[in-house]
Amino acid sequence: MKAMNKLMKRSNYFFEEIKKCNFCTNPSTENKILGIRLNTSQGLNPKDKCGIAVSIFRCSVCNLIYSNPQPIPVNIQEHYGIPPETYWKEEYFSYDPSYFKAQITTAKKIISFEPEMKALDIGSGLGKCMISLSNAGFDTYGIEPSITFRDKAISKMGIDADRLKLGMLEEVEYDISTFDFITFGAVLEHLYDPAGSIKTALNWLKPGGVIQIEVPSSRWLISKLFNFYFKMRGTNYVTNLSPMHTPYHMFEFDIRSFEKLADQLNFEIVEHHIEVCSIYHIPKLLHPLLKWYMNITNTGMQLTVWLRKTNT
Ligand SMILES: [Zn+2]
Structure with missing residues (x-):
């Protein structure tokens, strides 16, 4: 039953x-x-x-x-309208200042950062990435499709409600060429038309602006x-x-997927890398060998890609 x-x-x-x-x-x-x-x-x-x-x-x-x-x-x-406590563990509600730090460092380098540059976090969740971006000097905005997650981001994490839009990416609007930096974080794999979503994000991005994506490989x-x-x-x-x-x-996704998409949309791939990440459901004894093998063969779990908007 x-x-x-x-x-x-x-x-x-x-x-x-x-x-x-x-x-x-x-x-x-x-x-x-x-x-x-x-x-x-x-x-x-x-x-x-x-x-x-x-x-x-x-x-x-x-x-x-x-x-x-x-x-x-x-x-x-x-899918996502469940209480965040069900989806994420309690400790996820505490904010760690190092959250998203490495990615912000890379973003700043690629876009030649200046204070108050505009950043957009797609799929903000509890808003931790938005907090880190604001702390790093970005003028920060976000989109979150889950009502319950957005509510928690505002009530528990102190996110400004005016800066965090509720909706799916295709339901919200921003002016063309608004942002210097857009992060999809670990979001693209959840979307039903990821290529269309990248196209939309490119419209919101200034020429020369950068999109950061982390996806399962x-x-x-x-x-x-x-x-x-x-x-x-x-x-x-x-x-x-x-x-x-x-x-x-x-x-x-594979880096080849982004290379083929770059033939159709106005972006170039700035850099990409694969991370091994954690291993589950396999005896710990085998982890060092598997990690070594995944590192040398580029068959780790997570693919990170940085895209730059071109003028054409
Ligand atoms: Zn294909």
Whole structure:
């Protein structure tokens, strides 16, 4: 009964057929189906799990990983309208002054920072990145789609309500060429049209301005190991993405995805790097070896990309 309730609770989606890669427009008919993904944690034996699944594709041109069909919640608040205490742990409410510090240092270097330059944080969450940007001298603004998260950012973290807009990126407006620096943080993988969202952000960015993006890498070694394990057990399940359960990842990206998008939009890639990050669900004994291997093969978990708006 419990499982049934969960299913009913999670069934408020419409399923959109994805005809082409969001970043390079390569037709889905020419892309590879990696396998299927359940709407819940799959564990080590997904055959025993009750749920609904979608197919997971990898673009054969730019390595973007996406689900097809794409499950889109009828109401986005069903994904993110939950109390932040449920989604994030209590300690996340305390602000650490070093939060986002390394990224701000890089941003300032790339844009030749001057005080009061304008920054926009897309997907502000509890507003910690906004606080760090303000402390670093930026004139800071934010967008947050979750009502409950935005409320907490204002009531608990002291964010100015006038500076933090409520809505999805495509629902809010700013003047053209407003910002010097825009950060998507760990947001792009949650969006339903990430290429369209970058295009919108580029409109809000001044020429020469910079966008910072942190996303899951589609080359992550650990995903490949889990997929291999599922294959050895005679299933076609894959671990990539989580389109219908937390953390609601809709895409995984490769630097090639951004290179192909740069052919269509007015930006250039300033720099990028891959971080190994933490390893879960694998014995600790193997971590040093896996980290070493991921470092030398660029198959870590997180891809960070810096884009600069060009004039053309
Ligand atoms: Zn592609």
